[in-house]
Amino acid sequence: MVPAFYMSCSEMIEKLEKILAQKSSCEVDVWPYLQTFSSDVISRTAFGSSFEEGRKIFDLQRELEELVIKATNSIYIPGLRFLPTKNNKRMKEIDQQVRGSIKSIIDKRIVAMKAGEASHDDLLGILLTSNYKEIKEHESKSFGLSTEDIIEECKLFYFAGQETTNNMIVWTMILLAKHSEWQTRAREEVLHIFGDIKPDIDGLSQLKVINIIFNEVLRLYAPTILLRRMIHEETKLGILTLPAGSFIQINTLCLHHDKDMWGEDVNEFKPERFSEGVLKVTKGEAVYLPFGGGPRICIGQNFAILEAKMALAMILQRFSFELSSSYLHAPYNILTLQPQFGAHLILHGLKTSVV
Ligand code: HEM
Incomplete structure (x- = not known):
């Protein structure tokens, strides 16, 4: 892999x-x-x-x-x-x-x-x-x-596995282009762990700053915004009684942008909210579901995170980047949550030569 x-x-x-x-x-x-x-x-x-x-x-x-x-x-x-x-x-x-x-x-x-x-x-x-x-x-x-x-x-x-993972990476690049202080922190972590050598699996699993950045990217721009379930037996949900056979949709985007849960800064990019782990910030409630949940939870989540870590680590070793004036922020949901007009960035080459 x-x-x-x-x-x-x-x-x-x-x-x-x-x-x-x-x-x-x-x-x-x-x-x-x-x-x-x-x-x-x-x-x-x-x-x-x-x-x-x-x-x-x-x-x-x-x-x-x-x-x-x-x-x-x-x-x-x-x-x-x-x-x-x-x-x-x-x-x-x-x-x-x-x-x-x-x-x-x-x-x-x-x-x-x-x-x-x-x-x-x-x-x-x-x-x-x-x-x-x-x-x-x-x-x-x-x-x-x-x-x-x-x-x-x-x-x-x-x-x-394809569209979802590249959505996650592209939103990460857009957000890091916008928030240069987090881009710098992520690059420092990558250079500290790998220097200018090729990233390996052991090093990738040590990337803590990048982990919390991904958590926050997946909260703000969850690639899959709807989870679908069929109810097999009559179920009580709060004041509602849902009959067997009901089809329900859970909107991840609403859960991830709920002010009551996440606070007044819900729409801001603040990876530090995850610094003590997902459980701590969600208080164990099922309000953060970028990979779904239960028996049908995404089977490719570890694959996706590792793939995205490799991509981001290698990009950060070679380039710094910022948003171009031609970038238009327009997230739209077609199968997955994508940047409608692409991700126009200004890339700057760094002087590291990676082997
Ligand atoms: C950032 C990347 C990804 C995201 C956000 C994501 C998200 C999801 C979500 C929300 C579900 C539905 C879970 C549910 O209904 O509870 C799902 C299912 C699934 N995902 Fe992913 N996924 C990602 C990457 C991948 C990759 C890389 C693979 C394969 C290599 C993969 C394979 C699958 C499969 C096979 C299912 C169906 C599981 C089942 O129905 O039992 N996913 N994913």
Whole structure:
């Protein structure tokens, strides 16, 4: 996992350094670079050796996501989604291409697995190996996952893990660009722990300032702002009685911006509120849910935090940054909470040469 984070981040840094070239500073919209970074991380961890094929699949997934966003933003006409419009045809085409490509990777892996050659250290390898064992144990294909299930798992992994994590990193960069004192503190911590060497897992787990910065970023700009639940039995909630079968939505954004809970400075960026831990500030109440809660809590939260720490540590080692005058602050929620017009920052190259 960590080598995948490092490799993908090095590629991103290289591109940013090329833009800076001989200049000491320049304006860059960092948002697309962060999107490619988190997408590459997921391709590498999901498909390992089949990374390049995975990357193509995820490019298609991203195109599909943009078409879904376009459809969501247009006027709702009942039944429109069944008509053969240009958008609908392309969405169908992409879906078929994605399924075909994942299936071809799976087929190749199964052949390699049977010949004892497949790698087991990526998501696909782990899924296929455990599935193979399950089917073998029960001597029946009705156990384990079908190829369709595995395709869906790979797609879910991308949707759940890519956009959310790059949202978190992009809002962190925007907030640190705005609050230079926290950017300085974060960089001091990174340089104190890693100096100019490559970040490793032990060092990443020591990053305390960056931890509280992430907590505050996830409070102010939680990437997933709605949690959905179906109630299975009649439930009392305060003065309400909710019948079985009710569908409820919990708005994380409202919880995270509740003055009664967080105080008058609720809308301010103050990472120090988390300095004694999440439990202390929430007093044990379920009012901070960036990763959801209960049995369906996000399974990728540690993955996401580690990935974001690697990215931020490497960025802070190489660049300082501030908001550009062309940055427009417009958080908008389309599947996840994104900066609508990108993240235009002025990057300044630092003189550290990291190995
Ligand atoms: C900052 C990054 C992330 C945020 C804010 C986030 C947030 C969430 C939230 C709010 C949920 C719903 C939980 C609930 O209903 O209680 C969720 C579910 C999920 N997340 Fe994440 N996530 C992030 C990163 C990731 C990553 C990197 C992965 C995979 C590598 C991932 C995989 C999943 C999966 C598979 C689920 C569904 C779990 C289930 O239904 O049992 N997430 N995430």
